[in-house]
Amino acid sequence: MSAIKVGVVEDEVIIADNIISVLSDLGYITCEPAGNYGEALSMLGSEQPDIVLLDINLARSKDGIEVAKHIRSSRNIPVIFLTANSDRATVERAKQVNPNAFLVKPFHESELYSAIEVAIHNFSQQQAVAAAQSSAANKSYKEFTFIKEGQYFNKVNFSDILYLSSDHVYVTVHTTTKKYLVRTTMQEYIERLDPTKFIRAHRSYVINMDRVEKINSAYVLINGEQVPMSKNYREEIMQMLNL
Template sequence: MNQLIKILILEDNVIIADDMQSMLEDIGYEIVANVVDFESATQALKENQVDLALVDIVLATEKTGIDFGKHIRENYNIPFIFVTSNSDKATVENAKSVHPSGYLVKPFEQQDLFTSIEIALSNFNEAASAAAQTDNVVEEENKHLSSSVLRNSIFVKKNQHYYRIPFDDIQYVKADNVYLEVYTADKNFLVRSALKDYLEKLPSEQFYRAHKSYIVNIDHIEAINTKDIMINGKNIPISKEFREFILSNMNA
């Protein structure tokens, strides 16, 4: 082992605890704390780097090993193994409620202890790696979603709020002195901007300068004649160049 695995032992039987420590140190693990009660164990977690905890379930104090397992689950991201003489159904069910990384029944041999620890550490590391990969995938998906939402919409301020307007919802934009009126099917927003500058923020394949005072979304054009186009029942003046552009691209 390049770096010793640091283990905490919570066992109220001093003889068993010392025997466990001897077996573990003989294997090559480092024992950072060997304690007999819940309070000492929680303090040891605060003061030491712990890679894994071996926890007796039945302790001489009011707080049990189950309580300590719950404490680990709620406050630390480390594996722990219950080491106990109890294998009855009630104890096992109680132990399962805090999701231990293993359950070792006394008495046991050194090899049993080694196997339980190595499997617990391996499973823990694999789960942590898988969780990290999942987090990375979710993060990338969220970035993509956020980027997609921003790419496909524009924000307009109205009454101290910024409203997101999908590009597809914008029907046309009308210039009115130093302001622009952005129209959707059922709302309009006032924006302070030059028409030319605002056009640069909109998708070029969808929005066109139809007139010196108008930007239009060509997907919303309902009708066209020699002077106007109709969007949402409103006639909008168009330039000769824009009329020729529409006529040359329409299916008729």
């Protein structure tokens, strides 16, 4: 993977130079720092950073939040706000542009590194989820399936499926009215399901996101039942629920 290029928007020259020095020591590529709104837009256009560190309180009329608004409307990169004792109103304004992280000045080298790496990672994950959802949205999925039970095939609407559980080569389809046992693997079964609605919560469980009633760190509550959720899938579920 190529080195990450970091843009810095900070109007205090000494602080900006110090941040650039630390970033270089950490192995990042750095852009020429910008000190105001106009310089920030110029830097964004000419140097194309992968992520931007933005001081909220720039000296001139257009502050770092205005720079972030421009980034959100014209570019697809993560933003980290740098702040020192911002008042509540400023923080509320900052939240409206959905920054990927906040760093309170002064901060240590380790805090800067962690903020950048976590912001890049989470942003990449969000983009992957969005791409998958977009791809799924453009694909046509059936609204029902037929499941064999005895001598008959029963029609089951996917919207009535609460969740799936698997045991080796069998999948139990839990619906609003009954359970069906299907001889297949979980992977084979979920390939017929809309991935924007059905998602793994655990190696052995797939949930219908439209049926989620409550959620905590270990379980998803669906129709009054606790469905296990492992940490490997928790982040994606939280993102899809906008939590």
